[in-house]
Amino acid sequence: MEKAVVEGAGATALAAILAGKLPELKGKKVVVPLCGGNIDTTVLGRCLDRGLAADGRLVKFTVQIDDRPCGIAELSRIVGELGVSFKDIFHERAWVRSNIFNVDIKCVVETRDWEHAFQLKEVLEKHYPGRVIWKVSPRLEEEAKEAITVHH
Numbered sequence: 001m002e003k004a005v006v007e008g009a010g011a012t013a014l015a016a017i018l019a020g021k022l023p024e025l026k027g028k029k030v031v032v033p034l035c036g037g038n039i040d041t042t043v044l045g046r047c048l049d050r051g052l053a054a055d056g057r058l059v060k061f062t063v064q065i066d067d068r069p070c071g072i073a074e075l076s077r078i079v080g081e082l083g084v085s086f087k088d089i090f091h092e093r094a095w096v097r098s099n100i101f102n103v104d105i106k107c108v109v110e111t112r113d114w115e116h117a118f119q120l121k122e123v124l125e126k127h128y129p130g131r132v133i134w135k136v137s138p139r140l141e142e143e144a145k146e147a148i149t150v151h152h
Contacts (some may be wrong), residue, residue, distance in 0.1 A: 005044065010035040056114030056144055058087065060107070060135035061121070063128050067093065067103040075105060078127055084120050085110045114144035 006014075013032045016022050052058035065071045072091065079086065088108040096104050111117040117136075124132045134141075 004034060005039070006034040007037065007039045009038065052110070054140070056117040057111055059109050059111055059117045059120065061109075061124065062104050062106045062133040062135065063124060064096070064098065064102050064104050064131040065128065067101050071103070072105060078123060079107075079109060079120065082116070082120055082123060083112070084116070115148050118145070118148070 011034060014034060017025060017030065017032065049058060053060075063075060065075055072089075076086070086107060087110050090106040092104040092106060096102055109120070111120060121132070121134055
């Protein structure tokens with residue numbers, strides 16, 4: 001089993017076996033029903049989002065663009081051409097501390113993996129030099145880069 005979503009009480013027996021808390025079962029064929037109906041869908045959604053973020057499949061960034069017609073369309077084109085999908089986008093005008101003709105675009109996007117996310121970062125930084133704020137923790141970003149290097 002690669003991945004499973006199981007309510008906490010339904011996973012207790014498996015957790016006990018995996019932790020070696022039931023030595024009397026060692027060497028025996030055992031069936032453990034993974035079940036439970038008390039999954040809080042809000043908490044489940046948060047868990048899924050955190051898992052996607054940890055895998056580099058959900059990335060958050062802010063980019064400052066010119067406040068002109070088609071500015072967001074241009075950003076969308078750049079992101080879309082990479083096969084990246086917007087999950088959330090927020091247009092911020094009031095609290096921007098730079099040029100009055102700029103706006104901050106806060107984005108959450110879905111990528112395939114860390115490598116795809118770093119490709120997006122590179123393209124954005126090339127197109128919007130000095131105006132991209134990547135919202136991934138430096139530690140997590142470093143771990144992801146190391147993992148990519150190991151796989152290549």
